[in-house]
Amino acid sequence: MDAKEILKQHISKTISLTDDESDHFFSHFKRESFKKGQVVIGEGDDVDKEYFVLSGCLKAFFVNDEIKMYILQFAMPTWWTSDYGALYNHTKALISIDCISDVELLSLSNADREKLCSESHAAEHFFRWRTNKGYVAAQKRLLSFMNNNVRVRYEQLLAQYPELYNLVPKHLIAAYLGVSRETLSRLYTSHK
């Protein structure tokens, strides 16, 4: 399935567009390819674009004191990712994004998103609902953080995204769960 088709199917879950509208929407995106390990957004960068994942997996993360890394999101196909704080507020990136595997992306600039939204009520509607869902998911994760211990959070993560188990190294899973790699390692070796 080609890039346009993947994007089209994704947006059609929220809004209906004619083929012409869909083409117009797609025409604002730019295809970008990255190799495993490449940096898409580095800390301190100016952030002008957000990204729609066609294939592969990225991580959006924050590094504290140049030492500890916390992963905010594993971005999988049909997910959107960027440093939205920096993108919306026109500040330097605090969050970095790099590639866990080779990836294919569609990028959309801040200006083009706003252009699409102002031209098209439907586009505005789409982006409203995309963020609504993201907001609810973020609240849910926050709650899980407060409410559940590491073992439960680990099991929930794998239950929801089983493909992560083979796709990403364990120390990154630990960084997503907010624990040390040693603690995560002990979770599934120690019985009970």
Next chain:
Amino acid sequence: MDAKEILKQHISKTISLTDDESDHFFSHFKRESFKKGQVVIGEGDDVDKEYFVLSGCLKAFFVNDEIKMYILQFAMPTWWTSDYGALYNHTKALISIDCISDVELLSLSNADREKLCSESHAAEHFFRWRTNKGYVAAQKRLLSFMNNNVRVRYEQLLAQYPELYNLVPKHLIAAYLGVSRETLSRLYTSHK
């Protein structure tokens, strides 16, 4: 300042409306008053409305195993609150909301919000940006949770919302920070 004026000033930070448009927008809201301690949304309720706070303070919280309470949000004047997961997905409330002080609210039903958004591109734009900001704030809080210990999170909270110190009991501050009230108490009594 009356309710309409408060709401108007709030939305004018994001979009420009004529007086007529502003009146039309406001006409979909219903004024609601609650006394300290009253429940606005209870766990298990059907959720049909979201709320804009005119005055007072509410808490949006989750109770685990009928024992531990975690506060997701202290809702202050000009903030919006609801169980958005339940509201958007038409499921029963998992989050409860009640009043820390006497409260004046403007309620907006799900249907009226969608009506406003479909009638008015500007309204859709407003709600998109409202959620965008909420999403960024939720990510920031998640990061603070992973990155900072209780003392730092407590200091950040009071630095950002000093009024909370006198307004809400400490055990609720603890529930927001995700720690026991005893631990919070020891933070500011023990030196250093």
Next chain:
DNA sequence: GCGGTTACGTGACCTACATCACATTCGGAA
């Protein structure tokens, strides 16, 4: 194929925070 970097496990020990128990203070209702 070699050498080094990365991933991962594991033991010993440390620390932040939770839990339990109890005392004290304070605000609101009768």
Next chain:
DNA sequence: TTCCGAATGTGATGTAGGTCACGTAACCGC
């Protein structure tokens, strides 16, 4: 005013998870 429950402080002790240290195995570039 009196009383009761809510809010708060504080000691003793338990525990999840962090940190440090070390070893091994897999992977990657040259």
